[in-house]
Amino acid sequence: MFAVTSAAAAPQPTEDFGQVGVPMAFAAGEEIYAQDEEADMIYRVVRGAVRTTRLLSDGRRQIGDFYYPGDLLGLEAGSVHRFSAEALGACKIQVIRKSALGLYGEDGLKIERMIWSETARELQRTQEHVMLLGRKSACEKVACFLLDMARRFRGDVAELPMGRQDMADYLGLTIETVSRMVTQLQADGLVRFLGCRRFEIRNPVGLANLVEA
Known part of the structure; x- marks a missing residue:
């Protein structure tokens, strides 16, 4: 038997936003940010799980990914969110404005490095998802x-x-x-x-x- 556990019990990462950012609570099904909304915030899952979704022109829904404690979401190449994000259950999310990172000195630089690292990981996950859907x-x-x-x-x-x-x-x-x-x-x-x-x-x-x- 292969050992697995629940997302809620996943180990917490050693790095986080520290005292930077604002903690916010979301109920199950509550929207964290909307599709096509301005993307100036970065979100870190502290507790719970989140899904990102996009409504297609024919009304179908595509799920982009799932995020768990320690994951960053809201990372966008453009100025708006291509997907919306919703809490799968009760969630605690830490939120920080990207444009304010320069105000936090070393902490801001640390978070910027985290964002770059997570952006690369997000790209890898997206590529794997494309292969999964197509192959x-x-x-x-x-x-x-x-x-x-x-x-x-x-x-x-x-x-x-x-x-x-x-x-x-x-x-x-x-x-x-x-x-x-x-x-x-x-x-x-x-x-x-x-x-x-x-x-x-x-x-x-x-x-x-x-x-x-």
């Missing part, structure tokens, strides 16, 4: 998603902060397909779900082989 079968997509969650956290049982519809919108699948693939992975003895959101990986080598096939 993987439905079963491989779901397996890859679960394995990524398992690699991110450690413990006995993972409790996914997102529901099946969120998984489907992130993977470019229907919710029915996600449910079928979860059932198939369980039947193959690769994972075991202990409810809609709690799971454990039973065969990490087999799951990795499926993802890398």
Whole structure:
């Protein structure tokens, strides 16, 4: 059995914004920032989990990514947010205005270095997401998603902060397909779900082989 744990229990990073920025609390489903809103704020997840979403012209929803404690979000190449951000559950977010970083001296420089590092990591995640959407079968997509969650956290049982519809919108699948693939992975003895959101990986080598096939 592969050990994983919940996003809520993920270890905190050693670096953060310190005393710089303003802590804000958000309830489940509450919007943190909006699509096409001015992007002058940087957000760090302190507690909880966040999803970024974009509404397409035909009304469909695309999920960009999920963010967990220690992650930065709101990093944009342009002047506005391409995605909106919403709390998946009760969240604590630390917020700082990018244009004010110069006022904080060494702390501001430290945060700017963090932003550059996180921007590079965000680009890598985006590239991996594109490959996932374009090159993987439905079963491989779901397996890859679960394995990524398992690699991110450690413990006995993972409790996914997102529901099946969120998984489907992130993977470019229907919710029915996600449910079928979860059932198939369980039947193959690769994972075991202990409810809609709690799971454990039973065969990490087999799951990795499926993802890398």
